[in-house]
Amino acid sequence: MTGATTLVAAMATNVWEGTRNRVLELVRRRDADRAAALRVQLDGDAGLVLEEGEDADLVRDDLVRPWARRIAALLRDHPEAADDVRAMVEEAALPHSAQSWSQHITAHAGGAAFGAQGPGSSVHVHHHRPASGDAPV
Template identity: 45%
Template sequence: MLDQTLAALALSGATTVVAAMATDAWETARTGTARLLGRGEPPRQAAVENQLDADAELLLSESDGPGVRRDLVPVWNRRLVAFLRENPAAAGELQALLEEIRPALPQGEAGWVQHVTAHGRGTAFGVQGGDIHYHAGPATPADGEAAQADRG
């Protein structure tokens, strides 16, 4: 399991790299991400560049840009989680790369809002890079039990 701080950094990295696709920040993001994940191995760096290019091309070829970005963030999050698991000491390099990319992003592309919705009797919890404290209230009877209690 990855430390929470590194997991949050991976998600931030994925969001930033995907947000940079098809923007003026793309070349910086592409080059820096490939160099970082390639770790000085040219074949590995080329493979990362190819994947980044394919994803950026997908984004440009689809009419639903925001949807494609939403789909790509978990993919790049998984890649960055795996990278940081193998190279936890590279966290500072990733953070420095993100700080270089973010100022070049168009206004509003540096982050997204996530909505979590529960239906029926469900409960939904959403947290990224922080804590959640949940305190359950008193239990309520299930729908069928409430109807029986009313008749009884």
């Protein structure tokens, strides 16, 4: 899953070409016939991400599972490729300064919601007391 998430996150970024080439080489060494079709798939998916602009993250979310299945199948058939997948993840990882996280948590009708993520996170607690007539029946 980490390999798929990293691969998809790299699409339409400055690390995409190197990441794509690393994946293609990884596959080419094990199945040269499959590499050409995979290149078309990679370029097509990266094109989808690029076309969506502001909605690119939604497209990336949709692409993670299919790529996770493809990478899992590769590792099932070629367990020796695990080190190559790890190397791709390390090479494609965006520097911490370029990473950002966003999280939205909502509580309704007297509920409480908590959340934290990333280094140096803090938790902010907000209580919502429903006005009269807002309480659930």
